[in-house]
Amino acid sequence: MDVIEAVGLGKRYGRKKWGLQDCTLSVPAGRVTGLVGPNGSGKTTLLSLAVGMIRATAGTVLVAGETAGSLAARDLTAFVAQDAPLYQNLPVRDMLRVARNLNVRWDHDRAVSRLDGLGIPLKQRVGALSGGQKAQLALTIALARRPELLVLDEPLAALDPLARADFMKSVREAVAEDQISAVFSTHVVAELEQVADYLIVLGRGAVLLSGTTAELTAAHGGQSPEQVILSALRENAAHAQGQAQEVAR
Amino acid sequence: MTAAAIPSRRERAAARPVPWTRLTWVAWRQHRAALAGAAALLGAIGAYLAYTGWEVHRAYDAYTACVPASMRVTGGPRACVPAVRAFYSFYGSGQGSVLKSGLNAQTVPFLLLAVPVLLGAFAGGPALARELESGTFRFAWTQGAGRVRLAAARLVPLAVVLAAAAYGLSALFSWYIGPFVQAGVTGKYPMQLFGTMGTDFAAWTLFSFAVAAFAGVLLRRAVPAMAASIVVLTALDVVTMMALRQHYAAPVVVTGTEPAGIGNLVVGNWFTTTSGVPVSQATVLSAFARLPFGVTPSTAMLAEHHWLQWWSYQPASRWWQFQLTEGGWLLAASLLLIAATILLIRRRPA
Numbered sequence: 001m002d003v004i005e006a007v008g009l010g011k012r013y014g015r016k017k018w019g020l021q022d023c024t025l026s027v028p029a030g031r032v033t034g035l036v037g038p039n040g041s042g043k044t045t046l047l048s049l050a051v052g053m054i055r056a057t058a059g060t061v062l063v064a065g066e067t068a069g070s071l072a073a074r075d076l077t078a079f080v081a082q083d084a085p086l087y088q089n090l091p092v093r094d095m096l097r098v099a100r101n102l103n104v105r106w107d108h109d110r111a112v113s114r115l116d117g118l119g120i121p122l123k124q125r126v127g128a129l130s131g132g133q134k135a136q137l138a139l140t141i142a143l144a145r146r147p148e149l150l151v152l153d154e155p156l157a158a159l160d161p162l163a164r165a166d167f168m169k170s171v172r173e174a175v176a177e178d179q180i181s182a183v184f185s186t187h188v189v190a191e192l193e194q195v196a197d198y199l200i201v202l203g204r205g206a207v208l209l210s211g212t213t214a215e216l217t218a219a220h221g222g223q224s225p226e227q228v229i230l231s232a233l234r235e236n237a238a239h240a241q242g243q244a245q246e247v248a249r
Numbered sequence: 250m251t252a253a254a255i256p257s258r259r260e261r262a263a264a265r266p267v268p269w270t271r272l273t274w275v276a277w278r279q280h281r282a283a284l285a286g287a288a289a290l291l292g293a294i295g296a297y298l299a300y301t302g303w304e305v306h307r308a309y310d311a312y313t314a315c316v317p318a319s320m321r322v323t324g325g326p327r328a329c330v331p332a333v334r335a336f337y338s339f340y341g342s343g344q345g346s347v348l349k350s351g352l353n354a355q356t357v358p359f360l361l362l363a364v365p366v367l368l369g370a371f372a373g374g375p376a377l378a379r380e381l382e383s384g385t386f387r388f389a390w391t392q393g394a395g396r397v398r399l400a401a402a403r404l405v406p407l408a409v410v411l412a413a414a415a416y417g418l419s420a421l422f423s424w425y426i427g428p429f430v431q432a433g434v435t436g437k438y439p440m441q442l443f444g445t446m447g448t449d450f451a452a453w454t455l456f457s458f459a460v461a462a463f464a465g466v467l468l469r470r471a472v473p474a475m476a477a478s479i480v481v482l483t484a485l486d487v488v489t490m491m492a493l494r495q496h497y498a499a500p501v502v503v504t505g506t507e508p509a510g511i512g513n514l515v516v517g518n519w520f521t522t523t524s525g526v527p528v529s530q531a532t533v534l535s536a537f538a539r540l541p542f543g544v545t546p547s548t549a550m551l552a553e554h555h556w557l558q559w560w561s562y563q564p565a566s567r568w569w570q571f572q573l574t575e576g577g578w579l580l581a582a583s584l585l586l587i588a589a590t591i592l593l594i595r596r597r598p599a
Contacts, residue, residue, distance in 0.1 A: 051391050074393055075264035081387035087279070088383075098278060101271035102392035102399070104264070138388075145393065 002026040003149050003181040004050050008059035010205075011045050019045035020205045022059070027183050027200065029064075031212075032168075032175050034196030035185040036229055038237075042205040043185035044082070047153050050183075051079040064148045075105060078147035082154040084138035088127035092137060095126050099141045111144035132163030136170065143174050150174070152184035156195075168195035193225045201229050203236035267394040272402030280407060283372055291414055294364065295421055298357075302425035305339045305354070309428035312336040321432070340429055354429055358445045361422060365415060365450060366482045369457020372411055374475035376403055376458075377594065378465030400594045404462055404587050412455040419450035436512030438568030443494065444486075447572040452579040457482050459586035466593045489575070497574040500561035505548055512565030523555045 004027035011019045020042035027033050035043050048054045049061050052069025066073035086095055092115065100106045115122065118140075120133050129137060135155065142150055150171070156164045172195070175182045186192070192199065193213045201209040209216065209232050213225045220228045277284075315332045316325030325333060341353030352360075377400060380386045390396040423446050429435050435442060443449055461478035468474045500516045501508075507515065520528040536554060551558055563571070 053387065053391060071266060071393075071395065072264040074391070074395055076261075077391070079387075079391040081384070081391070083384070085384040085386075085388050087385055087388075090278075094278060098275050099392065101275045102267060102389070102394045104267055104393050 001029045003029040003064055004061065004183065006046065006049075006059065006061040009046070009049060009056055009061050010058035011049060011054060012057040018205070020049070023202075023205045023207070024059075025200060025207045025210065027181070028198055029181045030175075030179065031181060031198040032172055032196050033181070033183040033198040033200060034192055035183060035200050035202060036187070036189060036192065037185075037202035038187060038233060040204070041202045043187075043202055044153055046202070047079075047151055047183070047185055051077055051151050053079075075103075076148040077151060078142035078145045078149070079151045080135075080138045080142050080153070080155060083158050084135050084155075086126050086134065086138060086141075088125070090126055091122065092120060092124050092126060092129075093122040095137065096122075096141065096144075099144065103145050105146045107144050107146055111140050114140045114143070130163075131158055132160070132166065135159060135163065135167050139167065139170055139174075143178070146178070148180055150180060150182040152182065154186060155184050156186055156188055165194075171195075189226050189229050191226075192229070199225060199229070201232050203233060204240065208232045208236055264393075266398065269398075269402060272394055272398060273406050275399075276403040276406055280372075280376070280403070283375065284407075284410070287368055287372055287411065287414065290364075290368065291418055294361070295418055297352075298418075298421045298425045301339070301352075302421070305336075305425060305428050308332070308336040308339060309432065312432075336428070336432070337434075340434060354426055358422070358426070358442050361418075361445045361450070362486065364418070365453035365457050366479055366486065368411060368415065368454055369459075369482065370461045370475045370478045372407060373458040373461025373463075374465050374478060375471035376407060376462045376465060377590070378469060378471040378474050381466070381469040382471060397591055397595050400591045404590065408455055408458050408583070408587065411458055412451045415454035416448070416451035419445055419447070422446065422450075433511070436565055438565040439512045440514045440563070440565060440568070441512075443568070443571070443575075444490070447569070448576040449572055452576040452583075453486070455583045456579045456586075459583040459590070463586045463590045463593075466590050466597070494571065494575065495563055497571050498563065498567060500563055502559060502561045504557050504559050506558075508560055508562050508564075512568070514563040514565075516561045516563060518558060518560045520551070521557050521559065523557060528556055 004025075006023055006025050009023040010021045012021075013019050023042065023046060025046075027035075035046065037043050045054070049056055050063055050068050052074055055069065061068045063073045064076045066076065068077075087098065090098065096108070096111055096115075099111075100108055112122070115137070118133070118136050120129065120137060126134065126137065135158070139152075152171070155167060155171075159167060171182055171184070174180070184196070196213065198212050199210065199216060200207060209228065211219070216225050216228050217223065220231075223231075311332045312329070312335070313321075315329035320326070339354055341355045380389055386396075389399055392399075394402075426435065426442065426446070430437060430439065439446070444453065457478065460482055461474060464478045464481075465471060465474035468477065495514055495516045507518070520530065520533045522528060533551075533554075533556060537550060548558070
């Protein structure tokens with residue numbers, strides 16, 4: 001069973017520029033999936049389509065079996081955007097209330113006890129929280145929505161190494177505890193096997209590689225997932241360069 | 250980890266939309282500072298109108314107690330001069346120029362015309378633009394409520410509250426200016442007070458808000474949206490006042506002297522011969538070259554040349570009809586703009 005199913009998915013910005021073109025992929029349920037690729041490979045576009053932030057120009061994408069962007073899909077999908085945008089001027093308590101009033105599914109006690117466990121005071125203004133705390137607050141709000149799918153866009157980009165480890169540990173725990181699925185995008189290849197148990201490598205909208213970390217390692221003669229990903233990306237870049245040179249001729 | 254993580258569609262409870270009341274609470278929480286600002290502005294103006302209005306009413310009572318109704322046009326007994334002067338001083342007449350006397354019943358309505366524009370711009374500009382420029386739309390739009398409901402829950406209550414508050418202020422202004430209306434200074438239906446009385450003030454506030462909110466989504470920035478809407482609305486306001494309002498109904502056309510009656514809105518005047526052939530204004534005026542500048546020739550003088558002067562005007566009695574016409578188009582335009590704003594939010598690639 002797949003939690004995200006994209007078929008021939010395409011998104012064009014403006015007249016010519018495609019953010020994603022003819023992308024067909026499946027994100028498995030019940031796992032933490034890392035969506036890896038260089039900048040411009042279409043990760044954010046793919047995730048934005050999955051959470052219904054933007055609409056597809058071509059193809060379809062289903063989330064937990066529902067059309068992305070529909071009321072049903074929105075209800076089941078929690079999204080933490082890059083840099084965890086939240087209302088900076090609100091106290092944490094009111095930020096929770098705002099989120100509670102924007103959702104039908106909401107587990108308030110869970111949010112409060114989770115913040116308590118993290119030592120994030122409810123009285124504190126969101127803007128006064130550290131980067132790591134802000135990311136944890138965004139995650140708390142996302143989890144309080146009791147989603148079936150948790151989508152995180154570049155959650156690691158703004159965090160220092162320690163906060164990264166803590167954050168991804170929280171994600172893994174939540175996925176295990178709630179029996180949900182999570183997918184996150186990243187361009188950081190290092191230590192991926194510690195945070196993701198399934199990897200999809202994206203190069204200019206096309207899936208270059210996908211599989212569990214164990215599968216990838218086994219299929220490539222025991223290389224670490226990091227090495228496997230890097231060589232796939234290099235190959236893809238070289239291929240693209242070759243094509244560009246051909247066009248130039 | 251198993252594939253059982255996703256319940257089938259059948260076991261899942263059907264998703265319900267988030268109730269409007271909850272979304273309205275969110276709008277309130279996010280805009281209460283802006284609403285407090287608007288309340289402070291309206292409150293300060295309201296306090297001025299209430300206090301001065303009370304003084305005006307007191308002066309009017311003293312004036313009417315002293316001067317019998319039959320003598321009010323001509324002036325009244327000598328002993329009443331202080332009472333008469335005191336009353337008219339609030340109108341800014343009898344004591345030097347209007348500008349010199351500062352805030353008075355003649356200058357206040359003009360200053361009030363800025364309120365709908367400013368109120369609408371400051372409330373409407375940031376209403377959605379703030380979310381777009383700070384990036385929090387990526388949070389707000391991906392919650393269960395959905396962006397369309399969220400935008401509607403933000404715009405509609407704000408629009409209603411602002412329009413209601415503006416209506417309250419214009420009602421207070423009507424009370425403040427009331428003695429001058431009763432005393433016959435402004436006429437019963439004063440066209441010069443068209444924008445600050447009746448429903449017009451509230452309608453312009455609503456329209457300004459809608460324009461600013463639309464600009465906010467279009468420009469995606471709060472401050473440029475506020476600036477742009479102030480410019481556009483000031484221009485529209487002036488054009489409506491100077492050129493549009495007089496065309497809400499076919500004007501009444503009369504010949505003879507200028508139509509008397511305070512509050513009539515003269516649209517145009519021209520000359521013809523008695524048989525109906527137009528005569529240019531220049532021809533008429535050069536024939537009466539000895540007339541002092543700005544003085545129109547009398548009917549008798551025109552009769553010597555077999556000329557007629559014609560007037561077209563909007564009688565003051567059409568005041569309410571015009572209020573409904575202007576309120577109607579402003580309301581329609583506001584609803585269209587709010588709908589367009591929500592549509593833009595719906596379609597906007599983020």
